Amino acid sequence: MTQTDTTSAQEPVLVIGGTGKTGRRVVARLRERGVETRAASRSGDTLFDWADPTTWAAALDGVATVYITPLDTTPSPTPAFVEQAVAGGVRRLVLLSARGTDVPGFFGPGYEDGGPHGEGERAVRASGVAWTILRPGWFAQNFSEGVFLDAVRAGELALPTGDGKAAFVDADDIAEVAVAALTEDGHAGQEYGLSGPRALGMDEVLDEIAKETGKRAAYVRVDTDAFRAGLVAQGFDDVEAGLWTDALHPITTSAEAPVLDGVRRALGREPRDFAAFVRDAAARGAWG
Template sequence: MTQTDATTAATSVQGPVLVTGGTGKTGRRVVARLRERGVETRAASRSGDTPFDWADPTTWGPALEGATAVYIVPLDTSPSPTVPFVEQAVASGVRRLVLLSARGVDVPGYFGPGHDVGGPHGEGERALRGSGVDWTILRPGWFAQNFSEGVFLDGVRDGELALPTGDGKAAFIDADDIAAVAVAALTEDGHAGEEYGLSGPRALGIADVLDEIAKATGKRAAYVPLDSSAFRAGLVADQGFTDEEAGLWTDALIPITTSREAPVLDGVRRALGREPRDFADFVRDAAERGAWG
């Protein structure tokens, strides 16, 4: 499979394809790629073309009506609404499901000692496996786009990114690669029953990331290592986080701190027949679009 992310690739599912989270980081990219292929696509979200709200199950049925495949960007709460949603999707006639899960959900201690294996993502994965239809699970690590349109952007722009990640590293994955794998799984045969671990081709520390951005933009941001308690306190005092929210956010960084996100995974190559995009390529394209001003 050397061209499964190309618009000329053979398509076995013509749609309609429902994309939940259709305006988010991966969802909007999946929508764009599907429409480039001529696949009828519904961008579903609270503000999308197709109204959809995880907290309002009355919106699920109209969004699912007539859909043949669904890309699921789940709500990270327990109990997971993915479970009843999958049941309703199958009952409505959907024959193919692709779930955006997360790297490490099946690894004890991946997100620290206070987190159970699986969690909401694990609940969603089990729902897909037991659905009785074709399913594919995507397990990406940290997104490269968190530096250009996400949680790290302000720090990069302001010239100082303070995080409790020490010298840890991660093989950051380009969201465009996630979308390419999702579209292949939604529209082509050969991906049913696959679990794709998705990463970039090399591991970088936060200082390395900022070096790559500086090379492309000429603007250098400093990496300031913090201890986790100081970082957590700052979220509460400066950004209005609750203690619980600050704890969850701090724990989410543990896989970088421990370099559990560093190993390179083969999901992009297995799904698309090519290597994942390098972080430097992502930075070049983001800089050209003016991501960092």
């Protein structure tokens, strides 16, 4: 790795999804480095709405570097955004994609050709500018500030993941890799698969949380059809319920279990362990 690319650092960095899980962490780290940063979202300091392309031009004005947190819909708006960004003078793109996007069948039939993430990856590769692709697996933060939090707090986590395991990745590691790719040389053309340092099943995850909180949520194994029906009952449409169920498939099959080397390659250190994530989240009162 090299030192900060000062040429890029003198121009604003646009962070799409600047108030989200990885985006707000990227924004904080860039600003700590003294990099002028635009936190772009529907609620950020820079207005940006994937569904409203008229908001894109102002967000991109004067920007040379962009971190893209894509919208997970088909067709993806990422290719159109990339085209507009490059036409406006952007010279570096860092795309948040997903583990398994390049693996046929990884997410099941709902994500043919990598789904919307695959569309985004193909767009940045064909952009003609420097690009880096981040492919993280399931976030550790899904248990502390995401989709699993309410269930863990309520004492029962019901999922169709069986005895499958995943090497959950800390969102702080994702952000650090993103910042390196946004501000340093040596990351252009790189695809970083990002994971934690060990694989855990859901029972092991809940054990780790219980060690810090003193309260152990139960892991309830449900079948796929029952899980999908539960999502529909909560208001998801059939397509959304199917995609969400498919997204869990790599945990069920333990396709998310192998440890990846992206954090080590990008940062020169090992990824953060799940136990360290739990200690910090518990200290902040994530589980009450």
